[in-house]
Amino acid sequence: MIGIQDIASYIPEQRISNYTKKEKFGIDDKFIEEKIGIKHVALKNNDSETSSLCIRAFENLRHNTGLKIDDIETIAVVTQNPDMNIPHTSAILHGMLGLSESCSCFDISLGCSGFVHGLSIIQSFMLSNNIKKGVFFTADPYSKIVITEDKNTSLLFGDAATATLISDMPLYKSGIFTFGTSGREYNELRCDNGKLYMNGRAVFNFSVRYIPIDIKKLLEKNQIPIENINRFVFHQGSKYMIDTIISRMGLDKNRVPFDICDYGNTVSSSIPIILEKEIKNPNNKYIVISGFGVGLSWSSGLLIRTHQGK
Amino acid sequence: MFDSDKVKQIINTPEVTINIADLKNDVLLKDQGVDSLEMMNITLAIEENLNIGIPDDDIVKLSTLDKIAEYINTRIK
Numbered sequence: 001m002i003g004i005q006d007i008a009s010y011i012p013e014q015r016i017s018n019y020t021k022k023e024k025f026g027i028d029d030k031f032i033e034e035k036i037g038i039k040h041v042a043l044k045n046n047d048s049e050t051s052s053l054c055i056r057a058f059e060n061l062r063h064n065t066g067l068k069i070d071d072i073e074t075i076a077v078v079t080q081n082p083d084m085n086i087p088h089t090s091a092i093l094h095g096m097l098g099l100s101e102s103c104s105c106f107d108i109s110l111g112c113s114g115f116v117h118g119l120s121i122i123q124s125f126m127l128s129n130n131i132k133k134g135v136f137f138t139a140d141p142y143s144k145i146v147i148t149e150d151k152n153t154s155l156l157f158g159d160a161a162t163a164t165l166i167s168d169m170p171l172y173k174s175g176i177f178t179f180g181t182s183g184r185e186y187n188e189l190r191c192d193n194g195k196l197y198m199n200g201r202a203v204f205n206f207s208v209r210y211i212p213i214d215i216k217k218l219l220e221k222n223q224i225p226i227e228n229i230n231r232f233v234f235h236q237g238s239k240y241m242i243d244t245i246i247s248r249m250g251l252d253k254n255r256v257p258f259d260i261c262d263y264g265n266t267v268s269s270s271i272p273i274i275l276e277k278e279i280k281n282p283n284n285k286y287i288v289i290s291g292f293g294v295g296l297s298w299s300s301g302l303l304i305r306t307h308q309g310k
Numbered sequence: 311m312f313d314s315d316k317v318k319q320i321i322n323t324p325e326v327t328i329n330i331a332d333l334k335n336d337v338l339l340k341d342q343g344v345d346s347l348e349m350m351n352i353t354l355a356i357e358e359n360l361n362i363g364i365p366d367d368d369i370v371k372l373s374t375l376d377k378i379a380e381y382i383n384t385r386i387k
Contacts, residue, residue, distance in 0.1 A: 027345075035347045201366060204350045208325075240347045247325045 002126050003170025003306065004119075007276040008060035010053060011160045011263050015040040018155050025151040032155075037239025041158035041264035044141050049083045051092045053139045053161035058097065061135070061163040069097060074104040074134040076122045078114035078268045080191070080294065081144045082107065093137070104131075111189070111294025112235045114138060114268030115162075116301050119289075120177045122166055136164040140267040145196040152200045156238060158264025162272035171279055172287070175222040175302035178214050182206065185296045206296050207237060208244045215249065215290060218300045229255065230284040235291040236260040236270035267293075279303075312382040314375040320359045321378075325351045335375040360386060 017040050018032045032039060044053060054077060061067060075090050082089040090105035099105075104125075108118045115138050122136045139161035148154050188202035211234070219226055232255055234242055242258050245251075257274050260266070266273060271289050278284050285305045292298035314335035322330040326348060333342055344352070353364050353372065362385050364372075372378045 031345055031347075035345065199366065200346075201350050201353075201369070204347075205354055208354070238347075240350075244325045244351060 001170060001173055001306070002123050002166060002168055003173035004275075004279065004303065005165040005167040005169055005171055006061065006065050007162060007164045007272050007279065008057055008064055009160060009162045009269065009273045009276050010056035010060060011042050011158075011266075011273070012044045012048070012053075014043045014045070015262070016043055021155065025155070027155075035238070035240045036155055037242075037258060038156060038158075038260055038264050040262050041156070042160060042266070043143050044159040048141075050077075050079055050081055050139045050141060050161075051083050051089050051096060053141060053159065054089070054093050054137045054163065055096055057137065057139070057161040057163040058135065061165055065165055067133070067135075067165060070100060071133045072097075072099055072103055072135055073131045074122070074126060075099065075137065076106050076108055076118060076125075076134070077137040077139060078108045078110055078118045079138070079140050080109055080111055081140050081142065089139075090137070110297065111140065111267050112237070112270070113291040113293060113295065113297045113299045114140070115271045116177065116289050116291040116299035117179060117297070118268070119164075119166075119174065119301060120179075120299070123174060126166060132168040134166045136166055138162045138268040138272055140269065142196060142267060145191050145194055147195055150196070152198050153196050156265045157196075158260070158266050160263060160266035160269040160273060162269045162276070164272055169308060170306055171308060172303040173306055175224075175304055176218075177299060177301045178218045178221065179297075179299045180210065180214065181295050181297045182210070183295065188296060189294050203237075203293065203296070204241055204244075207241055207292050208248060210298055211245055211290055211292055211300075212249045214298055214300050215288060218288065218290075218302060222302045224286065224302065229286050229288050231278050231287045232256045233271055233274045233278060233287060233289045235293060236274065237265055237293070275303075312379045312386070314379050317356075317375050317378045317382065321352045321355045323351065323355045326355065333375060338373055339375070340373075356382065362386070
């Protein structure tokens with residue numbers, strides 16, 4: 001059995017306040033606090049690269065788990081803002097960490113659906129190749145591409161990285177995943193010439209229409225009733241989007257964490273940052289995770305606490 | 311034929327947080343506290359209820375409840 005043993009995150013200390021943008025964008029406190037739900041976005045240092053954010057998350061993971069460098073047999077990095085086009089950021093990370101030459105490294109080019117989709121990929125890769133320890137990173141610093149004058153995006157996106165230890169001593173194993181793509185809508189969230197563009201309405205409509213249906217499909221595939229789910233960890237796009245999904249699904253708000261008030265939408269890191277805390281609660285026997293966005297694409301999964309995690 | 315009262319019925323979904331009953335028909339929605347995010351759920355409610363797609367360029371036409379009724383009547387003719 002392969003699954004999540006532990007998760008660690010790194011969120012840069014620097015913040016930009018959305019309150020300082022009120023006049024520029026014609027918004028008020030209520031819009032900031034109750035609608036988008038983001039007061040500050042985290043910002044990496046100018047001289048920090050995607051790989052260096054990963055290193056900080058890794059250091060936290062190693063501190064928590066005692067993980068030995070020589071034991072790591074594979075790493076994967078979910079990013080669409082790599083250090084450079086070539087080589088893959090995971091190769092750069094390999095060098096920085098001094099990993100074994102037999103260690104496999106690959107990047108996964110996905111955005112907000114990246115953690116869930118990527119979790120399925122790396123777990124399957126490890127299972128088919130009898131790999132016992134791997135580290136799965138997410139790091140997608142949108143500060144590289146956000147236009148500060150764009151109201152649609154500059155109020156939302158923050159920088160962060162996470163490192164997840166995937167091993168044969170899992171705290172959580174995974175059930176069957178669901179995946180999907182609406183490629184005809186690829187244009188609605190894209191980076192052109194180094195500049196991010198997002199059609200907020202299109203991404204909102206896509207999310208609130210597709211995700212409730214996908215969660216229903218996920219639960220049917222895993223033959224588990226919705227009442228048994230302890231937590232629904234959705235990609236943290238904005239408070240209004242999560243509130244709309246909660247309403248459409250008739251969910252208990254207490255089972256749906258929303259926690260990005262002080263750092264923003266961190267793309268593929270948003271789900272693992274929430275999971276870092278939630279997996280430490282032994283009452284969370286079943287956790288649904290669902291990431292959606294760039295592509296437009298989505299992926300949902302079911303995390304099941306193991307006997308090890310009792 | 312759609313009028314503003316019928317529009318209010320359609321857009322009065324649980325996801326729309328503003329109090330629809332208090333909205334005046336001929337006053338700009340943005341002047342009555344309906345922000346850009348709220349408009350997303352309002353237009354989504356219209357699209358799903360009437361099974362129509364509203365292009366992004368048409369959103370500007372939906373400035374008051376009366377204008378929304380007028381727009382719907384041109385679409386469902």
